[in-house]
Amino acid sequence: MQSEPSPASGAKAGAPIELDLHGDVAGLAAALINIESVSGNERVLADAVEAALRAIPWLAVHRDGDAIVARTGLGRKERVVLAGHLDTVPLPTAAGARGTVPISWEGEILYGRGATDMKGGVAVQLALAATLEDPNRDITFIFYDHEEVAAPKSGLGRLLRNSPEMLAGDFAILLEPTNGTVEGGCNGTTRYAVNTHGVAAHSARAWMGTNAIHGAARVLQVLSDYEPRTVAVDGLDYRESLNAVRINGGIAGNVIPDACEVEVNYRFAPDKDIQGADEHVLGLFEGFDVVRTDGAGGARPGLQHPAAASFVAAVGREPKPKFGWTDVARFSELGIPAVNFGPGDPLLAHSDDEHVSRAAIHESLDALRRWLGGESTTSRSAGIAQ
Amino acid sequence: MQSEPSPASGAKAGAPIELDLHGDVAGLAAALINIESVSGNERVLADAVEAALRAIPWLAVHRDGDAIVARTGLGRKERVVLAGHLDTVPLPTAAGARGTVPISWEGEILYGRGATDMKGGVAVQLALAATLEDPNRDITFIFYDHEEVAAPKSGLGRLLRNSPEMLAGDFAILLEPTNGTVEGGCNGTTRYAVNTHGVAAHSARAWMGTNAIHGAARVLQVLSDYEPRTVAVDGLDYRESLNAVRINGGIAGNVIPDACEVEVNYRFAPDKDIQGADEHVLGLFEGFDVVRTDGAGGARPGLQHPAAASFVAAVGREPKPKFGWTDVARFSELGIPAVNFGPGDPLLAHSDDEHVSRAAIHESLDALRRWLGGESTTSRSAGIAQ
Numbered sequence: 001m002q003s004e005p006s007p008a009s010g011a012k013a014g015a016p017i018e019l020d021l022h023g024d025v026a027g028l029a030a031a032l033i034n035i036e037s038v039s040g041n042e043r044v045l046a047d048a049v050e051a052a053l054r055a056i057p058w059l060a061v062h063r064d065g066d067a068i069v070a071r072t073g074l075g076r077k078e079r080v081v082l083a084g085h086l087d088t089v090p091l092p093t094a095a096g097a098r099g100t101v102p103i104s105w106e107g108e109i110l111y112g113r114g115a116t117d118m119k120g121g122v123a124v125q126l127a128l129a130a131t132l133e134d135p136n137r138d139i140t141f142i143f144y145d146h147e148e149v150a151a152p153k154s155g156l157g158r159l160l161r162n163s164p165e166m167l168a169g170d171f172a173i174l175l176e177p178t179n180g181t182v183e184g185g186c187n188g189t190t191r192y193a194v195n196t197h198g199v200a201a202h203s204a205r206a207w208m209g210t211n212a213i214h215g216a217a218r219v220l221q222v223l224s225d226y227e228p229r230t231v232a233v234d235g236l237d238y239r240e241s242l243n244a245v246r247i248n249g250g251i252a253g254n255v256i257p258d259a260c261e262v263e264v265n266y267r268f269a270p271d272k273d274i275q276g277a278d279e280h281v282l283g284l285f286e287g288f289d290v291v292r293t294d295g296a297g298g299a300r301p302g303l304q305h306p307a308a309a310s311f312v313a314a315v316g317r318e319p320k321p322k323f324g325w326t327d328v329a330r331f332s333e334l335g336i337p338a339v340n341f342g343p344g345d346p347l348l349a350h351s352d353d354e355h356v357s358r359a360a361i362h363e364s365l366d367a368l369r370r371w372l373g374g375e376s377t378t379s380r381s382a383g384i385a386q
Numbered sequence: 387m388q389s390e391p392s393p394a395s396g397a398k399a400g401a402p403i404e405l406d407l408h409g410d411v412a413g414l415a416a417a418l419i420n421i422e423s424v425s426g427n428e429r430v431l432a433d434a435v436e437a438a439l440r441a442i443p444w445l446a447v448h449r450d451g452d453a454i455v456a457r458t459g460l461g462r463k464e465r466v467v468l469a470g471h472l473d474t475v476p477l478p479t480a481a482g483a484r485g486t487v488p489i490s491w492e493g494e495i496l497y498g499r500g501a502t503d504m505k506g507g508v509a510v511q512l513a514l515a516a517t518l519e520d521p522n523r524d525i526t527f528i529f530y531d532h533e534e535v536a537a538p539k540s541g542l543g544r545l546l547r548n549s550p551e552m553l554a555g556d557f558a559i560l561l562e563p564t565n566g567t568v569e570g571g572c573n574g575t576t577r578y579a580v581n582t583h584g585v586a587a588h589s590a591r592a593w594m595g596t597n598a599i600h601g602a603a604r605v606l607q608v609l610s611d612y613e614p615r616t617v618a619v620d621g622l623d624y625r626e627s628l629n630a631v632r633i634n635g636g637i638a639g640n641v642i643p644d645a646c647e648v649e650v651n652y653r654f655a656p657d658k659d660i661q662g663a664d665e666h667v668l669g670l671f672e673g674f675d676v677v678r679t680d681g682a683g684g685a686r687p688g689l690q691h692p693a694a695a696s697f698v699a700a701v702g703r704e705p706k707p708k709f710g711w712t713d714v715a716r717f718s719e720l721g722i723p724a725v726n727f728g729p730g731d732p733l734l735a736h737s738d739d740e741h742v743s744r745a746a747i748h749e750s751l752d753a754l755r756r757w758l759g760g761e762s763t764t765s766r767s768a769g770i771a772q
Binding site: 162184187189191202203204205206207208211213215216217220221223224228239241243244245246247248249250251252253255256257260262263265267294323324325347 | 560573575577588589590591592593594599600601602603606607609610614625627629630631632634635636638639640641642643646648649651653680681709710711733764
């Protein structure tokens with residue numbers, strides 16, 4: 001196991017950290033991981049990214065808070081958006097967890113916070129930005145802050161409010177981890193509070209009251225018996241689910257509870273909107289007091305779009321559905337087809353040992369480069385174990 | 387509505403508040419209510435009670451913390467224990483609640499914290515102590531602290547540990563509110579944590595996990611379907627119950643919960659001990675992870691004891707079972723038959739508008755006085771509306 005020194009140690013106070021966009025893209029990912037950027041603390045990384053992008057003569061750079069947009073202006077027929085977030089979830093606190101800053105290599109595997117989600121993808125974006133001087137499509141690179149926290153803080157959402165023209169495009173790719181497969185669209189998500197009501201009483205005289213927790217038995221039975229559907233949308237199979245994520249009732253060990261709340265999370269295929277999700281869930285819990293507390297619509301995969309179809313062909317793997325909600329839904333709302341495509345196993349995202357292989361980062365870079373008409377990196381990375 | 391001035395206002399600092407044990411017993415109850423004695427703050431009331439008892443020449447007085455024992459030593463064949471607690475639950479905080487200190491009268495109804503539970507009963511004890519110079523049974527009066535809080539703090543338990551001889555007797559009466567009816571014995575109570583276990587996962591990929599809240603569906607169904615028994619013990623019908631008093635599961639809105647806990651309270655007839663209760667509950671939840679977290683055995687009514695039978699006859703009303711756990715169980719453990727008998731509606735105990743009628747206090751006093759061979763108070767209370 002090797003440990004690399006923090007690049008920050010060599011940087012002058014105030015001056016942006018220098019990033020080498022022309023070396024090994026996996027080494028660039030390691031350098032990005034070494035700049036801690038937990039949500040809300042993206043400034044140092046954003047400064048480094050901005051400085052690196054401003055040094056590239058064919059890109060026009062725009063900054064909004066800690067979000068940076070860099071665009072080619074070649075007058076191509078199509079414009080593609082390549083987007084990724086700079087922030088990570090908090091550093092692991094467990095002793096001995098490997099997902100720490102600074103990073104470490106185990107052979108050809110890179111460990112560290114953000115290795116999977118999603119500094120490998122950001123490194124691919126930066127390498128493309130620095131080397132694709134003459135792509136076959138115009139490209140908008142977006143790097144943004146506050147993805148891993150509550151939606152209202154999202155840097156992508158802020159960009160959309162402040163400078164919607166910056167998000168314009170015919171097709172968008174989010175470089176979230178997908179194991180190098182195109183994952184199209186995403187499921188929607190809604191949450192509901194299912195409340196049962198009773199009458200409080202001393203538990204020594206329980207018959208004077210009505211037990212609200214017992215009243216929730218049927219709610220849990222409905223959930224336990226529920227058989228989630230798998231719905232085909234634009235040729236991809238979206239797997240749904242309906243789950244209690246929290247339950248709470250009772251105030252004391254000797255009081256018959258007069259209230260119980262079950263929080264239910266519905267993940268639904270993008271053939272439905274939030275209203276359709278509501279109808280389904282309210283129907284299941286007919287007769288109960290149900291209130292929706294949260295909701296975000298899904299996104300159809302949009303793979304029928306010519307740009308998407310040619311990208312899928314360039315990747316050369318069977319596309320899959322995305323189950324988790326991602327920012328593709330924001331592009332979908334703008335009418336821009338969007339997919340997820342990036343290095344790393346999405347199941348490792350947020351885990352204490354998230355990691356990504358050098359090979360996976362190179363493969364993602366190569367696929368995008370092929371599609372965008374650039375030279376393959378294979379010659380560049382000759383000699384690096386794949 | 388009348389308001390009475392606090393008697394404390396006329397007391398010298400340091401000197402015990404003077405109680406008039408020879409006037410109207412309901413007025414004495416009002417004076418007791420006016421001395422705030424929320425659990426842990428019984429000192430001032432205990433000082434007043436001790437001073438009043440030490441002034442009675444035929445009683446030997448013993449003090450332990452804020453518990454006071456006063457005994458006759460007449461060499462009678464039987465000794466009866468009359469016990470009551472000095473403390474109350476906290477004062478109501480709701481604006482406009484009437485159960486405050488100082489007390490108030492509405493006609494012949496006395497409102498205030500402790501009116502029901504149980505300063506009416508304590509007033510009856512004190513009136514008997516002051517006036518029964520030559521009772522047909524020896525009497526031990528016990529006034530104790532910390533009844534309304536966790537069992538280990540109980541002043542009666544402390545007395546039992548420090549001076550067990552002080553609790554000796556052939557029969558015990560707790561002057562807890564029973565609406566002037568003899569309530570025999572008490573149900574036992576046990577609590578259990580019924581835990582379900584699952585496997586955590588992101589709720590976007592729920593099929594990777596196992597939902598522990600859904601696993602609790604059958605626990606709630608068992609509780610919801612449960613038909614509690616009514617068990618005859620020594621001629622009284624004890625109504626049982628089994629209830630979820632708390633439920634808790636889940637850690638976040640997007641995580642499949644890996645744990646859920648249902649707290650179950652079983653109130654069982656005194657034909658069973660704690661072990662019997664355990665067997666019943668563990669049988670109902672076979673296959674689940676069940677741990678008993680608390681338990682107190684019940685008490686058989688003991689009405690077959692001659693002293694109890696003669697007392698029931700003196701009261702002249704059909705005895706009833708006591709459902710809630712009370713300190714009669716402590717006497718029962720010592721082998722001393724014990725019943726509850728006192729003024730006030732037990733359903734009002736701890737309520738913000740607890741109250742007791744002047745008549746109810748007099749009736750309880752009269753019944754005990756008749757049984758113990760004293761003069762009726764009817765002549766004393768002539769002219770007072772009943």
